[in-house]
Amino acid sequence: MIDIKTFNTVGYTITGRRHSSMGKDNEDGYEVFEDDRLLALCVADGCSESPCAKAASEAVLKALIEFAQGDIWEMKTKQIKTSVLKVIDKHLLAAPYEYRLLACTCALVIYNKLSDSYIALSIGDCQALVMTEELEPKQLLAPVNIFRHREHTVFANSSMAANAMKVEIGSASNIAGFILVSDGAEGLCEPANADDLIQLSSVCAISANHAQTALEGHVSNVIAPATNDDITVLMTMRSDSDRITNIAKATCNIVIETDADEDDEAVSEYMLDEDVASDSTLDTDNSAESETSSAILNFLATPRTAEELVVAGYCIPSEVLSYIYPLIKEGFVVYDDYHFSTVKGG
Amino acid sequence: MDNIYARFTCRLIDEHLVPDSTQLTSNDHICDMSDTQATVCQILEQQKAGNYILVVTDSPDICNLVLAFNPTLKDHKISVMCNDELYADDAIDEFDRLEKLLHTESGIEYFPAKEIEESLFEAENGQILFNCTDIYARSDENTQLLYMSDGQLWGYVLPYTAAHLIGTLHNHLESLTLSDRTSVAVAVVNFFKEKHLSDSIFLFKTENGPAIQPVGVPTICSGKELYVLLYEIYFGHAPSKDRMLSLVEDRMNHAEYPTALFEFFECAFADKIYPGLSCKTATLDLLEHTLHRMEWFTTKEV
Secondary structure: OOOOOOEEEEEEEEEEHHOOOOOOOEEEEEEEEEOOOEEEEEEEEOEEEEEEEEHHHHHHHHHHHHOOOOOOOOOHHHHHHHHHHHHHHHHHHHHOOOOHHOOEEEEEEEEEEEOOOOEEEEOOOOEEEEEOOOOOEEEEEEEOHHHHHOOOOOOOOOHHHHHHEEEEEOOOOEEEEEHHHHHHHHHHOOOHHHHHHHHHHHHHHHHHHHHHHHHHHHHHHHHHHHOOOOOOEEEEEOOOOHHHHHHHHHOOOOOOOOOOOOOOHHHHHHHHHHOOHHHHHHOOOHHHHHHHHHHHHHOOOOOOOOHHHHHHOOOOOOHHHHHHHHHHHHHEEEOOOEEEEEEEOO | EEEEEEEEEOOHHHOOOOOOOOOOOOOOOEEEOOHHHHHHHHHHHHOOOOOEEEEOOOHHHHHHHHHHHHHHHOOOOEEEEEEEEOOHHHHHHHHHHHOOOOEEEOEEEEOOOOOEEEOOOEEOOEEEEEEEHHHHHHHOOOEEEEOOOOOOOEEEEEEHHHHEEEEHHHHHHHHHHHHHHHHHHHHHHHHHOOOOOOEEEEEEOOOEEEEEEEOOOOOOOOHHHHHHHHHHHHHOOOOOHHHHHHHHHHHHHOOOOOOOHHHHHHHHHHHHHHOOOOEEEEOOHHHHHHHHHHHHHHHHHH
């Protein structure tokens, strides 16, 4: 008889401060699909610079769920890359916007309940972690941040998507759960915050209801004050393993019995245990976007070649034009004699 | 009494017309002119048997009657010598054609009937014949090669009919839609992978969309040459020495093209744009992926 694992799955996404201040929607999103044979979780993060970021992330989430339900378990890595991009393209092209404007990053984890194996993939700076049965977080899919510059990544509609896509296929025999985050929640994945992650996953392993509340509290009170970005966290933890549950109970800072005995107070207590960041970290005066534009315009005050832009870490080869083009189009930058330069008084 | 001399020969017409018509040979038929209709029928009977005939007569009526049949004859045109005047234009034309007759190994014969482009002929059956004596120019092993009567290679048969021909690809790029350009680009890459890509390419229009046929010896053998050709296909002109300048200008001019295409060409020309970085240049995998995406993109466009 096959031992089918069961999971508690919770997710939360909120609009970042920058978008809130601009009156824009949350451009992140997540989707969960579960049936008798698989559990699929995905997150997507629309590119803020794109006017169709929300549509892009919605389309890509649909695509990833469709891909997850396909006949994918015999596929090799290369075939997975081709197939998932084909489905993504199909959904992006069905969207009522220009393909090139539908930029977003994404991550997907598909757990096969029958074979106890998983396929995980990501494009861009969304990332995924696994929680071992000892409730230790380990990185599964690292974000693609070009030159450690968080503004530079690869999007699902980029020609680089196939090359930059990360794919992991493996057995879930020693895995207690998966955690997927958009780049707005990347802090949660840092080693310094491993305790937070362990606490959240412990709660999740014990009770989905408590975990949802705890997650919302942590995202709103801990992660959100430290970033301008939209934030999405999606996690799933095994709920049917006594060993994992016992470890979770031992690890958890609060006492949680069952989902039926929902204890809001306990969760609040857990939330209060967190060192909630103060409002002093809020900085809404300058958006990251305008900072980036200012930096590049200052850099191009002296004419620079495309090569110099790459060396300076502004962008990667093959995407210099994509990076600079909006500034050229708006008349802030010109290209002449092998050099980009800022237009004086532009 | 008028006499009709009919000589049956397979010799070239300029050889069998020279002999003195008054000197009969054992092959000559001498017919009684008393029944004109029966005489003409007898002449045509010999013609149908596959013989070339010279009718020697002093009767203008017979001369005109026989010559009137010539346009109705597909081959073996009849020549007439009437009162020492030779009427052999039709037969000479036929021999000229026969001299140009091409053969294939399979025994099929072709006439390069009409030149429709430089080195490109339309055969009587509508097929396109390409005059090229380099054996390496053929596009694949199944290409039907054409030989002259002396056994020398003349060229080969292209797998399209003249009705499909648009012309030289480079002269018709402006008429192509983005979808057409992608179809052509995919075909170009396939020919490149088969090592049959030259810079001389003919463009055809088929029921399944545009098709191409590279002709001549393969000359595009490196990725760099391929990328320049693809750039021409998408943008209608070769990239300038300053590749980034071309990309900037063409991105302005083709705002409808997807970003991925420009990113691919930036990657393809990385050695020119980033000479000091030793960047990884574009690969065929990346190219195929980009074209795959362009196909999806252009599907939407259509």
